[in-house]
Amino acid sequence: MADTLVETNAPYAIRTYSPEQLKDALRKMFLIRKFEEGAEDSYMRGLIHGTMHLSIGQEASAVGSCMSLTDADKITSTHRGHGHCVAKNADLGKMFAEFFGKETGYCKGRGGSMHIADPSKGNLGANGIVGGGLPIAVGAALSAKRLGTGAVTICFFGDGANNEGAFHESLNMAAVWKLPVVFVCENNKYGMSTSTARSTAVKNIAERAAAYSMPGVTVDGNDFSAVTEAVDAAVARARAGEGPSLVENLTYRWRGHSKSDRNRYRTKEEISEWMERDPIVAMSNLLVAHKILSEAEVAGLEEQATQVIKDAIEFAAASPDPRIEDATRDVYTEGAAA
Amino acid sequence: MNAMTKTELRELSYAEAIREAMDIALASDERVVLMGEDIGVYGGAFQVTGDLVEKYGTDRVMDTPISELGGAGVAVGAALTGLKPIFEFQFSDFAALAMEQIVNQAAKVRYMLGGSVSVPLVMRFPAGSGTGAAAQHSQSIEAWLGHVPGLKVLQPSTPEDAKGMLLAALEDPDPVMIFEHKILYKMKGHVPEGYYTTPIGKAAIRRPGKDLTIVATSMMVHKAMAAAETLAAEGIDAEVIDLRTVRPMDRETVLASVRKTGRLVCVYEGVKTLGVGAEVSAMVAESDAFDFLDAPIVRLGGAECPIPYNPELEKAVVPQVPDILDAARNLAKGRI
Ligand SMILES: Cc1ncc(C[n+]2csc(CCOP(=O)(O)OP(=O)(O)O)c2C)c(N)n1
Ligand SMILES: [Mg+2]
Numbered sequence A: 001m002a003d004t005l006v007e008t009n010a011p012y013a014i015r016t017y018s019p020e021q022l023k024d025a026l027r028k029m030f031l032i033r034k035f036e037e038g039a040e041d042s043y044m045r046g047l048i049h050g051t052m053h054l055s056i057g058q059e060a061s062a063v064g065s066c067m068s069l070t071d072a073d074k075i076t077s078t079h080r081g082h083g084h085c086v087a088k089n090a091d092l093g094k095m096f097a098e099f100f101g102k103e104t105g106y107c108k109g110r111g112g113s114m115h116i117a118d119p120s121k122g123n124l125g126a127n128g129i130v131g132g133g134l135p136i137a138v139g140a141a142l143s144a145k146r147l148g149t150g151a152v153t154i155c156f157f158g159d160g161a162n163n164e165g166a167f168h169e170s171l172n173m174a175a176v177w178k179l180p181v182v183f184v185c186e187n188n189k190y191g192m193s194t195s196t197a198r199s200t201a202v203k204n205i206a207e208r209a210a211a212y213s214m215p216g217v218t219v220d221g222n223d224f225s226a227v228t229e230a231v232d233a234a235v236a237r238a239r240a241g242e243g244p245s246l247v248e249n250l251t252y253r254w255r256g257h258s259k260s261d262r263n264r265y266r267t268k269e270e271i272s273e274w275m276e277r278d279p280i281v282a283m284s285n286l287l288v289a290h291k292i293l294s295e296a297e298v299a300g301l302e303e304q305a306t307q308v309i310k311d312a313i314e315f316a317a318a319s320p321d322p323r324i325e326d327a328t329r330d331v332y333t334e335g336a337a338a
Numbered sequence B: 001m002n003a004m005t006k007t008e009l010r011e012l013s014y015a016e017a018i019r020e021a022m023d024i025a026l027a028s029d030e031r032v033v034l035m036g037e038d039i040g041v042y043g044g045a046f047q048v049t050g051d052l053v054e055k056y057g058t059d060r061v062m063d064t065p066i067s068e069l070g071g072a073g074v075a076v077g078a079a080l081t082g083l084k085p086i087f088e089f090q091f092s093d094f095a096a097l098a099m100e101q102i103v104n105q106a107a108k109v110r111y112m113l114g115g116s117v118s119v120p121l122v123m124r125f126p127a128g129s130g131t132g133a134a135a136q137h138s139q140s141i142e143a144w145l146g147h148v149p150g151l152k153v154l155q156p157s158t159p160e161d162a163k164g165m166l167l168a169a170l171e172d173p174d175p176v177m178i179f180e181h182k183i184l185y186k187m188k189g190h191v192p193e194g195y196y197t198t199p200i201g202k203a204a205i206r207r208p209g210k211d212l213t214i215v216a217t218s219m220m221v222h223k224a225m226a227a228a229e230t231l232a233a234e235g236i237d238a239e240v241i242d243l244r245t246v247r248p249m250d251r252e253t254v255l256a257s258v259r260k261t262g263r264l265v266c267v268y269e270g271v272k273t274l275g276v277g278a279e280v281s282a283m284v285a286e287s288d289a290f291d292f293l294d295a296p297i298v299r300l301g302g303a304e305c306p307i308p309y310n311p312e313l314e315k316a317v318v319p320q321v322p323d324i325l326d327a328a329r330n331l332a333k334g335r336i
Helices: A002-009 A012-016 A018-045 A059-065 A082-087 A094-100 A133-147 A166-174 A203-211 A225-237 A268-276 A279-289 A296-318 B003-007 B014-028 B051-055 B068-080 B090-105 B142-146 B158-172 B219-233 B251-261 B277-283 B288-292 B311-314 B321-332
Strands: A074-076 A153-160 A180-187 A216-221 A245-250 B011-013 B032-034 B061-063 B084-088 B123-129 B150-154 B175-179 B189-190 B204-207 B212-216 B238-242 B245-246 B264-271 B298-302
Touching: A002 B003, A012 B150, A012 B204, A018 A082, A018 A094, A018 A279, A018 A296, A059 A225, A059 A245, A059 B090, A074 A133, A082 A094, A094 A296, A133 A153, A133 A166, A133 A180, A133 B150, A133 B212, A153 B212, A166 A180, A166 A203, A180 A203, A180 A225, A180 B212, A203 A216, A203 A245, A216 A225, A216 B142, A225 A245, A225 A279, A279 A296, A296 B212, B011 B014, B011 B150, B014 B032, B014 B051, B014 B158, B014 B189, B051 B061, B061 B251, B068 B084, B068 B090, B068 B245, B084 B158, B090 B123, B090 B142, B123 B158, B142 B150, B142 B175, B142 B245, B142 B264, B150 B158, B158 B189, B204 B219, B212 B219, B212 B251, B212 B321, B219 B238, B219 B264, B219 B321, B238 B251, B238 B311, B251 B277, B251 B288, B264 B277, B264 B321, B277 B288
Parallel strands: A074 A153, A153 A180, A180 A245, A216 A245, B032 B061, B032 B084, B084 B123, B123 B175, B150 B175, B212 B238, B212 B264, B264 B298
Antiparallel strands: B011 B189, B150 B245, B204 B238
């Protein structure tokens, strides 16, 4: 690591990834943004029922964390999981179809926004239960270790989730059994309306790693390269059999917690300050500064993403609804003892 | 000013009625504290606590971290030692995370300690389907808790009862679990002013009738009432009983009705198998009322699956008015 620093002052991501990979990362960040704007718009137009949790403003954390993963590696995600899905190579049409409750959706219309999963790409799914994914990630890491697959699991969770018992139990087991799992905390300052200052006894959630004898680092979660550098190191450590790590990405959600949020617990100034620190603008600037993309090419990527989302929405809207008779399908495995 | 305004009944929404009960309790009893996630400045996920934090401060309207097991346990410990907590779960589904403290501690501690302590604890659970929130945010789990001796389990269906039962729960020395259907929160109805209680363990006859008995809970009471109106127009006179309390169940009201009508339909939103209707049916089958039955008992409950996201599927997996009509018509015509 020290050697490379001597060679160049370029940020880690620029030094480590090819122009194609970096371009793809920015493309995914645009896709996440446009997906969620499209979802929000569809919701406003009454095309989607239920609620949704948007991660606009957090795109660098999702995409940056998954840079060194392959489809064989696993992730567990959260209620705020659209970004993780896209980062793990999900199909946008199937995501929108799930949003619209269609049979062509990832969960065949049974799950909706909060349950999108794509096991074929190693995405074990979003979760409606805060902290629900933490022990599951540890289980996936246990499988990888026992079966010798070499796969690493990234466990995404929020700052709010770090106060669930499941968080503490999971970190402890992962450490005791030296499992290949990386806990990525997306600290966006609030669990719903409750700030970490009011809910959490430590200043940085990464400090909690010490209690479970694992490395813990806090990084600027809106800085793509900083996220990548920290998570890649943790993934490499996990792959090398050295056990779990905790990475805390400091970020911010621009939108309310969900559709019922009146934003009474934070100020307009705070929101606009963070909007100034748009991770997509920062990533675009980084790639332009290092001559990986021109401004026109950045605009082209954004344009492309807009079109992909438009097509995805059209696909979803034209897809069939599930059949009522199939409501109780898939509760149990077909053909198993009744 | 004029007699009209005076006699007009005051209406509140179900959520406002609950808030009023909590307001009365907070004002009149220092020991009462509210605990839950985002019940302070956010006002609660369903705006039930609303602005109470402004009136009583954060020492009495306490936002907990997202820690259901710990939070519920703190409420149990506080109840054991002099406070009267009202603990709000953000969704009833999250009771699953706190089952240890509810089932192994709150429900049993009095018994285990030979009656030397009590746990005057109230827990509130926003429950039920119909909001598009899918499998982990839509369940009706009253039967899970109804299975536990030591707990009392309520399902008020009207604003008036929501207030009265919460105040009754606060007078009760034992842990009381109140399931509030999310779809009811915005429903308006008459709510008396001031302090009153609605008895725990007493069903309400919402509509007297002679041809058949519909025993319903929570949201299903309203569907049963709508069905009963249609049935009346067809000459079928249904008696609608709002069970109100799942544990302890009002045996007498149900049996008396069945003795009168000879026909019974149970309607509840929880999964049909091993649900509230199973208990109601067994209660009738084990009693002398069984001899009065002219037809088999019919249960209408939730389908044997989690609540799906797609809105049409979501509707299809819980009983709806047409299902109640079908069942009632068949029963009345002796087609079962
Ligand atoms: C066990 C459980 N408790 C409460 C909730 C309701 N809830 C959903 S998201 C959320 C806030 C989570 O905060 P955080 O973990 O910081 O994630 P963020 O929403 O900020 O992304 C809450 C309280 C839930 N879904 N599950
Ligand atoms: Mg958060």
